[in-house]
Amino acid sequence: MTTRNLTCATTAGLSRAVRALAREHGLDPAVRARLVLSVAEAAGAALRAGRETGLEWRYDPDEGLLTVGLRTPGDTGPVAADLPMAPDAVTEGEVIWRLPASPPSDAADEAPGEAPDEAALAAEELRAVVAAADALTSEHRRLNDELAETNSGVLALYVQLDERDKQLRTAHGQTLRELEDALRPPPIKADGLELAVHYAPAGTDAPTGGDLYDWFVLPDGTVHITIVDALGHGVTSTRSALNVTHAVRTLALEGHRLESIVARTDEILRPFDRSVMATVQLARIDAATGELWLANGSHPPALLLRRDGSARYLEARGRGIGFPLPGSETPLTERLAPGDLLLLYTDGLTESRRDPIEGEKRLIEAAHKHLQSPIEEVPGAIAEDMHTVILHPDDTLALAVRLTGQ
Known part of the structure; x- marks a missing residue:
């Protein structure tokens, strides 16, 4: 299990590096997009202060886990709780993510900062995010249709029960009147x-x-x-x-x-x-x-x-x-x-x-x-x-x- 690291001074460089290593380990484009955004946001305060951040990653073939660590020197403030991908661990000066991943591909020999087709990878991530959003929209529409159908059925059942209740009340009232007359x-x-x-x-x-x-x-x-x-x-x-x-x-x-x-x-x-x-x-x-x-x-x-x-x-x-x-x-x-x-x-x-x-x-x-x-x-x-x-x-x-x- 080999640990690799890289130092980045800009948000763009850090994003390219994370995108490259995520691609090398076969992460799903939607997961990759979340990881890139989360690392960039977590390092934002340090980079804006002019301090370099360290990126460290290693792959455990026995567990099939990719561990990505972000080192932010100095007091960079608390990590946002609503990052697109929640970290698995947060320590003083370091944020860590652990993700199921594949062994590094041949692209692993390339430097993460020089990963090819940056625009293509970003477009792929955007398509994955849009597809996920479309899937959620479709699922939401389906659930709304099912809910409307269920509500219609419940309303029809309610009408039937109300009619039945009226019939029972009428019969009950008749029985009561007959009982009163008998007494x-x-x-x-x-x-x-x-x-x-x-x-x-x-x-x-x-x-x-x-x-x-x-x-x-x-x-x-x-x-x-x-x-x-x-x-x-x-x-x-x-x-x-x-x-x-x-x-x-x-x-x-x-x-x-x-x-x-x-x-x-x-x-x-x-x-x-x-x-x-x-x-x-x-x-x-x-x-x-x-x-x-x-x-x-x-x-x-x-x-x-x-x-x-x-x-x-x-x-x-x-x-x-x-x-x-x-x-x-x-x-x-x-x-x-x-x-x-x-x-x-x-x-x-x-x-x-x-x-x-x-x-x-x-x-x-x-x-x-x-x-x-x-x-x-x-x-x-x-x-x-x-x-x-x-x-x-x-x-x-x-x-x-x-x-x-x-």
Whole structure:
């Protein structure tokens, strides 16, 4: 392995020498061009200062490596980090490149500074660089075409998925409506009474929740209404609420006193599901006389709005299903007059802003606003007014009863 060296005083001379030795060792023209530019740039500061630079190279036939070293005497400043060809080593006063190369050709006997066809070699390097740039441009164009084709395919797939999602949402919505209808008791006809209900679950992804109602006409002609708010959301709470409404209906039809039904319901359900917790509001209305009886189990009070505009909450005492000492005290009694509006509801109606007291005030205002509206519009319109701002989403149930006197 023979080491050769050369001293250069100009950038042109240094470039010719590097170009010649690179040609002798069969470096690719594009690699050669990078090496020539890098050596010239690394030596630029020393040459501009009038100091000669030393070029040293050797070829290792065992490893097939050409080592090119550039010696720059004096303080020539740091070597640029963005040289066209990054050096393999940088020491004080020397920059070294190591490149895979071929054994020196016959041209190796010529002095590097006198390498023939300098212009031809430079042109060859330029062509190689241009070819590489053209190849990159072509590859970039190909990748852009593939990307555009991929984007087109992704867009088409997105459109298909969006259409499929719409179909699924439509089918899902239909299923939810059918499930809600299955859970909703059939409308009842009671002379002298108008009834309407509004229900909305806490989230659109759940068909129902723990808020349920039941209404039916008892054998004596009075109308029974049950409002249940079971703990939790979704189908699990729906099951609990259904168990409560079914038990209450059975007990009411068997003739149990209104004030005993909440406690008896808790006794019936406790052996089957100890996790059930629910608030309950029970109402009995005699449309002929206007008499109203209310029994409560930890549920929000009913709102009575008289036809003259006066309003008050009907507070009946009691504790809910699954609560300590569940049951109702003596039912609260009231007499309705024609045109009076009774509103039974769950806490999702008044606690959407996390302030029950403020919610009860707004509920009176909303009920006043819709007092004379058709009964089928009243619960939904009140719920819409109450939910202009929702900070605490919850299942919501509102049931309106109006005595017509007919």
